[in-house]
Amino acid sequence: MKVLLTGANGFIGSHVLELLLERGFEVAALLRKTSDTSFIEACLPRVEVRYGALGSPDSVRKAVRGVDAVVHCAGLTKAVRKSQYHEVNADGTRDMVAACSACADSVRHLVHVSSLSVSGPGTSESPAREDAAPNPISAYGKSKALAEEHVRRDCRVPYTILRPAAVYGPRDRDLLVAFRMVGRGVLFLLGGGEQMVSLVYAADVAQGIVAAVGREAAFGRTYHLAHGVPWSQRAVLSKMAQAMGVSPLRIVVPVPLAYAAGLLCSLWSKATNAPSMLSLPKIPELIAPGWVCTTAAAEEELGFVARTPLEEGLRLTADWYGNNGWLRRR
Numbered sequence: 001m002k003v004l005l006t007g008a009n010g011f012i013g014s015h016v017l018e019l020l021l022e023r024g025f026e027v028a029a030l031l032r033k034t035s036d037t038s039f040i041e042a043c044l045p046r047v048e049v050r051y052g053a054l055g056s057p058d059s060v061r062k063a064v065r066g067v068d069a070v071v072h073c074a075g076l077t078k079a080v081r082k083s084q085y086h087e088v089n090a091d092g093t094r095d096m097v098a099a100c101s102a103c104a105d106s107v108r109h110l111v112h113v114s115s116l117s118v119s120g121p122g123t124s125e126s127p128a129r130e131d132a133a134p135n136p137i138s139a140y141g142k143s144k145a146l147a148e149e150h151v152r153r154d155c156r157v158p159y160t161i162l163r164p165a166a167v168y169g170p171r172d173r174d175l176l177v178a179f180r181m182v183g184r185g186v187l188f189l190l191g192g193g194e195q196m197v198s199l200v201y202a203a204d205v206a207q208g209i210v211a212a213v214g215r216e217a218a219f220g221r222t223y224h225l226a227h228g229v230p231w232s233q234r235a236v237l238s239k240m241a242q243a244m245g246v247s248p249l250r251i252v253v254p255v256p257l258a259y260a261a262g263l264l265c266s267l268w269s270k271a272t273n274a275p276s277m278l279s280l281p282k283i284p285e286l287i288a289p290g291w292v293c294t295t296a297a298a299e300e301e302l303g304f305v306a307r308t309p310l311e312e313g314l315r316l317t318a319d320w321y322g323n324n325g326w327l328r329r330r
Contacts, residue, residue: 001214002026004067006054006096007074008047011171012113012164014039015206016073021046023210030054030063030074039171054092057099064099069109069213072096075147077140077174078275078282085143093147094154101156109219110159111212112151116198116224117141118163121288124196124230128293130163130222137288139281148222158219160212165226165293169202169313170320179318179327182241187248191255193234196290198226201308201316208304215302223298227306230292236310243314244327255287 003020007013008029017040020027028048031037037044052059054074064070076088093112100107120135122128128135136142151159168175181188200208208225212218231239241248253261262280269276285291298304308316321327 001068002028002066003213004028004030004050004063004070006030006070006072007113009035009037009040010073011039011169011173012167012202012205012209013073014043014171015169015202016071016209017043017047019203019206019210020071020213025213028063028067030060054088054095057095060095061099061102064096064103064107066106068107069111070096070100070107071111071113071209071213073113073209075113075115075144078279079140080269080273080275082139082281085139086146089140089143090146090150094150097150097155101154104156107157109214110151110155110157111209112148112159112161113209114148114161114163114222115141115144116163116165116226116291116293117285118145118148119224119293121290122292123290124292127198128224128291130224130294130297137284141285158216160215160218160220161222162209162212163222163224163293164205164208165198165200165224165291167200167202167205169317172202172317175317176321176326178237179240179244179321182237182248183244183246183327185246185248187237187241187250189234189237189250189252190258190286192252193232193237195233195286195288196230196292197233197236198224198230198291198293198295199236199310199313200226200306201313204306204308208298208302208306211302211304217301221297221301223302223304224293224295225298225304225306226293226295227308227310228295229310230290231310239311239314240318243311243318258286259283
């Protein structure tokens with residue numbers, strides 16, 4: 001089976017690419033000519049590179065021709081302006097759906113990688129469910145929800161929608177900010193750090209994505225991809241400190257102060273035109289009651305179980321950061 005992979009050079013996409021090749025799939029990757037391919041240099045000799053971009057519908061249609069399935073991993077997780085989420089996540093997916101539909105005689109499956117942010121907040125007592133109405137509470141989540149609408153409404157080929165929880169692991173630049181802060185000896189706990197979250201290690205989420213490719217039982221279905229055990233924000237950061245061998249000072253951050261910090265980061269992002277993981281539009285996600293989700297459907301229908309324990313995943317992540325110069329070792 002030949003698979004077109006978008007976002008192959010990114011954090012999640014690079015792990016998916018490695019696993020697709022390991023499993024014997026023939027892979028084409030949609031890349032810009034200016035794409036940073038440092039994560040996938042070792043894979044490129046075995047990959048057919050098809051140049052184009054989600055903002056260019058013609059190039060997307062050309063990239064889709066002649067493949068059996070599409071795994072759509074490309075997306076934007078942080079932005080300077082809210083409109084950028086819409087342009088990349090929603091409009092980009094619309095272009096991909098149109099391309100797959102135009103090639104419905106050859107494309108047999110679209111696997112769309114979405115986000116738990118579409119399901120919305122959930123707690124251990126009342127976890128977010130895939131079969132409930134979407135409940136995004138941020139600009140990012142709303143853009144991913146709109147992308148899912150394009151898939152469900154307009155896709156003329158069988159599709160599967162996957163909603164990973166918070167993904168961490170080697171090559172992740174988003175959680176790197178937290179690692180660096182903890183490594184400097186400070187552990188910030190927003191509102192006391194009691195928010196419960198579902199997480200998933202990058203190599204595990206790649207397993208779930210590849211498991212869905214071509215699986216007829218998954219056609220038309222939506223699944224969460226997450227480890228079955230949620231953790232509190234406090235516990236995650238404490239385990240992070242353990243992985244780095246540090247004992248940071250714990251500082252509780254009141255919610256109003258978080259809003260102030262988000263506003264300052266947003267203003268700085270606009271002034272420098274550089275996106276930040278902490279921004280005013282992200283605050284609703286940070287102060288939500290929790291981000292816990294159900295995982296039974298993926299286990300029953302995809303055979304997916306996230307097997308990497310949090311402690312091991314954080315240790316592997318910290319080791320990768322240190323070995324690649326992203327994190328100062330002590």
